Amino acid sequence: MFIANPLDSSELVFPVLECFHIVGFAISIGTIAIVDFSLLGLAVTRESPAQLARDTWLWTLGGLVLMLFSGLLLFSSDPDEYLLNRAFLIKMIFFVAAVIFHYTIHRHALETEGTTGSRKAIACVSLILWAGVIFGGIFIGFVYPGLGTRF
Amino acid sequence: MMLSFVQWLQSTSFFTALRGSAYAYPVVLSLHMLGIAFFGGMILMTDMRLLGLAMRKKSISEVINQFRVPKRWGLLLTATCGLLMFGSKAEEYYYNAFFRTKLILFGLLILHALVFRSIYADPTSLDHFPTAPTHAKLAAALSLVLWIAVACCGRGIGYIEPPLDKIRAEIHGTNYALVARSAITILEKGLPRCCFCKLTP
Numbered sequence: 369m370f371i372a373n374p375l376d377s378s379e380l381v382f383p384v385l386e387c388f389h390i391v392g393f394a395i396s397i398g399t400i401a402i403v404d405f406s407l408l409g410l411a412v413t414r415e416s417p418a419q420l421a422r423d424t425w426l427w428t429l430g431g432l433v434l435m436l437f438s439g440l441l442l443f444s445s446d447p448d449e450y451l452l453n454r455a456f457l458i459k460m461i462f463f464v465a466a467v468i469f470h471y472t473i474h475r476h477a478l479e480t481e482g483t484t485g486s487r488k489a490i491a492c493v494s495l496i497l498w499a500g501v502i503f504g505g506i507f508i509g510f511v512y513p514g515l516g517t518r519f
Numbered sequence: 520m521m522l523s524f525v526q527w528l529q530s531t532s533f534f535t536a537l538r539g540s541a542y543a544y545p546v547v548l549s550l551h552m553l554g555i556a557f558f559g560g561m562i563l564m565t566d567m568r569l570l571g572l573a574m575r576k577k578s579i580s581e582v583i584n585q586f587r588v589p590k591r592w593g594l595l596l597t598a599t600c601g602l603l604m605f606g607s608k609a610e611e612y613y614y615n616a617f618f619r620t621k622l623i624l625f626g627l628l629i630l631h632a633l634v635f636r637s638i639y640a641d642p643t644s645l646d647h648f649p650t651a652p653t654h655a656k657l658a659a660a661l662s663l664v665l666w667i668a669v670a671c672c673g674r675g676i677g678y679i680e681p682p683l684d685k686i687r688a689e690i691h692g693t694n695y696a697l698v699a700r701s702a703i704t705i706l707e708k709g710l711p712r713c714c715f716c717k718l719t720p
Contacts, residue, residue: 383674383675383678386674387667387670387671387674390552390555390670390671390674391667391670393556394555394556394559394560394563394670395559395560395563397556397557397560398556398557398558398559398560398561398563398564399560399563399564400560401556401557401558401560402560402561402564402586405557405589410589411585411586411588411589411592412585412586412589413585414581414585415577415581415585423573423574423576423577424560424564424573424574427560427563427564427567427573495557498556499553502549502552502553502556503546503549503553505552506545506548506549506552507545507549509545509677510544510545
């Protein structure tokens with residue numbers, strides 16, 4: 369526990385990692401959202417959602433890895449503070465749920481021909497879960513442990 | 520002139536209310552990020568297709584055309600939220616070096632859109648080539664670099680809090696050296712504590 373975290377060596381490391389984190393989630397959530405909008409029939413309707421998912425899965429995975437690694441490094445800067453932060457805990461619940469949902473139910477729905485209704489519901493759940501991750505992430509900075517929202 | 524405009528803007532009752540609300544700012548910021556998350560992927564896929572790195576089974580025009588309209592929604596959502604945040608703290612943003620850089624980048628993006636208009640507006644001509652021609656690849660690479668720079672500057676804005684009171688007190692002579700110095704001091708001293716809450720002094 370007495371190992372110095374290289375993250376503390378420069379004040380620039382944290383914000384730079386945050387930028388990687390943002391680019392990572394723009395890639396991963398962005399590619400997932402493309403498939404979801406297509407499932408909903410709102411956009412990108414010329415291509416089947418399954419085909420879109422085949423076109424983008426590698427980018428989704430790459431973005432997730434970038435997001436996860438930069439996120440873990442950000443977390444390591446002060447784990448205690450994060451673990452006491454209610455917004456962070458909510459974000460983690462949404463994140464774990466979103467990832468599990470994406471690689472189980474979401475993927476299964478693309479591989480099989482479900483009803484339009486069920487496919488739309490799955491797209492909605494996916495978008496809501498990822499939106500929860502984003503909101504949780506932003507609120508980390510606005511919430512003190514146990515004290516609610518403050519500026 | 521510009522300064523009096525931003526002061527007027529943030530003093531309007533709408534932006535005063537927005538600034539005073541405990542939840543409005545983080546909610547608007549979250550929606551701003553949501554816009555990036557949901558629609559940034561479309562910019563990425565468009566540019567990566569031009570570079571020949573994604574969706575290669577589809578023609579260039581198919582990829583560009585199908586993302587054009589949803590990308591506009593995304594821009595609308597993200598820009599609206601961005602303007603709301605700017606309006607509520609317009610004077611602070613005015614002095615913020617990252618915000619100013621971001622504005623320059625937006626200028627470059629508009630220039631980019633004008634210069635490479637034919638590629639994004641009428642991509643069918645690109646379908647004749649097996650891979651996109653060099654100028655199209657250049658357009659894609661520049662677009663990616665500019666948008667990533669915009670995102671990074673956006674994140675940077677939160678790290679600078681110009682000391683308005685101090686600036687206002689000395690502003691009558693418009694002491695730009697002081698403005699720059701204060702920004703640097705904030706950047707140096709503010710960063711380590713900014714990790715969790717930029718508002719923790």
